[in-house]
Amino acid sequence: MEPDQLLRQGAADRQLLAESLLDHHFASVHRLALSIVRDEADADDIAQEAFITALRHIDRYDTGTSLKAWLSTITVNLCRDRLRRRKVRDKWHELWPGGRQTAESPVRGLEQRQLLDEATAALWAAVEALDEKHRLPVLLRYANGYSIREIADTLQLPEGTVHSRLHHACRRLGHILGRPDTAALVMELFND
Amino acid sequence: MTSLTHEQAHELIQHPYLADDDRLALRRHLAQCGDCAAYAAFHLRLSRQLPQQPVRLQPTAAQRVAVLAAARPGRVSPDIPSPLMSFASLAAIMVLLVASWALFARDQRAGPSAQVDLLVSPVQAVTDPRGRVILDIVPAPSLAGNLIGEPLQQEVLIYLPPSYSTGNKRYPVVYALHHDGEIASPNLTGWLASTTRGAANVALRNGLSKEMILVVPKSSNALGLPNYFVTSPVIGDWQSYLAFDLVDYIDANYRTIPEAESRGVFGESAAGWAALQLGTTHRDRFSAVYLSGPLFLAPGALEHTDAMSERIRPAIEKLFSRADEWPANEAVNSMASEMRALSGRLTLYSTIGYGISLVPDPDGRPPYFEYPFTGSSDQPNAVIWQRWESGLGDVPGKIERARDGLEGLALAVSIYSDRRDPFDQPNEGPKYLSEQLDEAGIPHRYIELPSNLPMIRELAEQSLPFFSENLSFKP
Numbered sequence: 001m002e003p004d005q006l007l008r009q010g011a012a013d014r015q016l017l018a019e020s021l022l023d024h025h026f027a028s029v030h031r032l033a034l035s036i037v038r039d040e041a042d043a044d045d046i047a048q049e050a051f052i053t054a055l056r057h058i059d060r061y062d063t064g065t066s067l068k069a070w071l072s073t074i075t076v077n078l079c080r081d082r083l084r085r086r087k088v089r090d091k092w093h094e095l096w097p098g099g100r101q102t103a104e105s106p107v108r109g110l111e112q113r114q115l116l117d118e119a120t121a122a123l124w125a126a127v128e129a130l131d132e133k134h135r136l137p138v139l140l141r142y143a144n145g146y147s148i149r150e151i152a153d154t155l156q157l158p159e160g161t162v163h164s165r166l167h168h169a170c171r172r173l174g175h176i177l178g179r180p181d182t183a184a185l186v187m188e189l190f191n192d
Numbered sequence: 193m194t195s196l197t198h199e200q201a202h203e204l205i206q207h208p209y210l211a212d213d214d215r216l217a218l219r220r221h222l223a224q225c226g227d228c229a230a231y232a233a234f235h236l237r238l239s240r241q242l243p244q245q246p247v248r249l250q251p252t253a254a255q256r257v258a259v260l261a262a263a264r265p266g267r268v269s270p271d272i273p274s275p276l277m278s279f280a281s282l283a284a285i286m287v288l289l290v291a292s293w294a295l296f297a298r299d300q301r302a303g304p305s306a307q308v309d310l311l312v313s314p315v316q317a318v319t320d321p322r323g324r325v326i327l328d329i330v331p332a333p334s335l336a337g338n339l340i341g342e343p344l345q346q347e348v349l350i351y352l353p354p355s356y357s358t359g360n361k362r363y364p365v366v367y368a369l370h371h372d373g374e375i376a377s378p379n380l381t382g383w384l385a386s387t388t389r390g391a392a393n394v395a396l397r398n399g400l401s402k403e404m405i406l407v408v409p410k411s412s413n414a415l416g417l418p419n420y421f422v423t424s425p426v427i428g429d430w431q432s433y434l435a436f437d438l439v440d441y442i443d444a445n446y447r448t449i450p451e452a453e454s455r456g457v458f459g460e461s462a463a464g465w466a467a468l469q470l471g472t473t474h475r476d477r478f479s480a481v482y483l484s485g486p487l488f489l490a491p492g493a494l495e496h497t498d499a500m501s502e503r504i505r506p507a508i509e510k511l512f513s514r515a516d517e518w519p520a521n522e523a524v525n526s527m528a529s530e531m532r533a534l535s536g537r538l539t540l541y542s543t544i545g546y547g548i549s550l551v552p553d554p555d556g557r558p559p560y561f562e563y564p565f566t567g568s569s570d571q572p573n574a575v576i577w578q579r580w581e582s583g584l585g586d587v588p589g590k591i592e593r594a595r596d597g598l599e600g601l602a603l604a605v606s607i608y609s610d611r612r613d614p615f616d617q618p619n620e621g622p623k624y625l626s627e628q629l630d631e632a633g634i635p636h637r638y639i640e641l642p643s644n645l646p647m648i649r650e651l652a653e654q655s656l657p658f659f660s661e662n663l664s665f666k667p
Contacts, residue, residue, distance in 0.1 A: 014264070015263055022251055022256060023326065026251050028246065030246060030249075040247065047251070120241045123242065142239060143242045143243060145243065163206065166202075166206070170231045
């Protein structure tokens with residue numbers, strides 16, 4: 001049964017709810033985490049934490065709202081924490097070079113799974129260079145397929161702000177990657 | 193028509209579907225506003241290049257255990273460390289975290305045997321009486337070189353029976369090739385998931401079948417057309433994917449009995465021939481085949497099918513003439529858009545799917561298949577017509593060539609009386625196949641079903657019991 005249904009029924013069986021949440025949302029939560037932290041091991045940790053957190057605070061979830069957005073908010077916040085700690089840890093490693101464990105590639109484990117061509121890799125690098133405020137809406141929209149409404153609910157912003165963040169993000173991408181060939185692409189948008 | 197503000201243009205750029213007047217207004221705006229045009233261009237580029245396939249579709253056993261443990265009332269779950277800790281103590285914590293992460297990761301990355309050990313843990317002994325349907329991604333190197341953008345990582349639904357999560361038992365596997373139905377990933381309430389699990393539950397509850405693992409590949413191909421699961425230079429080498437890539441992956445990652453005596457293939461409708469071909473070609477991998485209303489062409493049937501009718505011909509001819517205009521590097525995308533625009537015209541889907549699977553264009557020219565009518569004449573091209581006939585016709589020839597593989601194979605064929613096939617014809621294929629099997633002296637079970645029987649009932653009452661009787665449950 002879908003977790004929404006279980007929650008609306010006020011299901012007391014938390015094991016069933018946990019299984020249902022995992023069955024229906026694990027893949028998208030993991031994908032979301034991975035798109036933000038770009039490290040499989042971190043994404044695994046975050047995905048697990050997200051469900052544990054959700055189950056611990058399930059009473060705070062309002063069944064009238066989107067469960068996906070609620071889980072996404074939890075996930076995004078965990079990702080933000082992780083990224084902040086990573087900055088601190090990197091700084092620590094700078095101060096104590098002998099303490100470094102292994103050379104950690106920011107996209108560890110991903111090369112094998114997603115053989116990125118050069119253009120796509122350049123695009124990803126440019127997206128990663130964006131500041132968090134602009135990068136998150138881009139990742140939610142394009143790497144995870146969220147609608148404007150879902151992004152607004154996840155990041156707790158008005159829809160108009162989501163639109164303007166996406167627009168500014170694309171402007172910044174233009175600065176990093178150079179202006180795209182608009183004529184050809186616009187023709188494609190409208191060629192029937 | 194008033195002109196758009198920039199904000200309105202931004203909203204329209206993000207809108208998935210544009211009404212005609214919105215489209216025109218946006219076009220005008222973009223012609224005059226370089227900034228918005230640049231935005232539209234980046235939007236398109238990001239839409240194409242950023243979408244990510246999920247990399248991990250199901251939690252590992254360890255993750256599941258940890259989450260379920262947190263769901264138990266009264267258990268204390270680990271707290272997320274506060275980011276306000278002082279730098280020095282944070283550093284100390286980092287060392288500990290990195291060390292324990294390294295240990296944890298080693299456990300996680302070990303193979304299936306490590307997963308089995310964790311499942312015996314007393315923390316998680318949860319039996320879901322309904323069994324579990326999960327989604328996995330299977331590497332598909334055999335599909336390399338296909339022309340329609342079929343990914344080399346394939347989504348697959350897997351049904352694990354109720355006792356799977358407790359204990360170390362191994363199970364036989366049935367590979368089920370369906371004609372239709374969505375996987376609807378990652379929402380697992382699609383038709384394939386609910387039908388598979390529902391059928392298994394009904395069969396178990398009524399003592400009709402023993403517990404088995406069921407593996408269900410996606411029933412539509414990358415263009416959204418029915419997957420005929422055969423080997424074609426256009427759609428890819430599906431027979432090798434199924435026999436090798438998929439079977440090896442399932443055996444490596446799930447507790448299967450990895451023997452031919454414990455593997456069966458189910459094929460429905462358009463996927464019927466592929467299932468039979470798979471089972472008979474790879475007798476060292478499979479030992480039982482069940483065909484549900486399989487699609488085969490009896491002699492003379494092709495000309496009465498919708499595929500060759502005056503209703504469908506113009507649409508196909510139009511597709512061919514449009515295909516001539518597709519730029520070479522955009523051909524697959526153009527084909528995909530065309531297929532999306534066909535929505536609702538079921539026999540067209542079946543026809544084009546048949547074409548690209550069984551009558552592919554030998555030079556790989558869009559739209560990737562050959563068709564006997566070209567619009568310039570009412571007379572079909574005889575050579576191409578013959579190729580269409582052989583696709584799912586020439587049943588005696590197919591049986592003859594598969595004779596070795598049919599030897600000792602447990603085989604069942606069902607027919608839905610009075611039901612129309614994917615070409616909207618009275619379904620004669622299964623009856624014809626059964627008659628030809630009889631002619632060739634090949635024993636098989638022949639099952640007649642009422643036309644309104646839902647698939648879930650056939651699976652529960654006929655197919656799963658058939659496999660349960662004919663597959664070996666001893667590892």
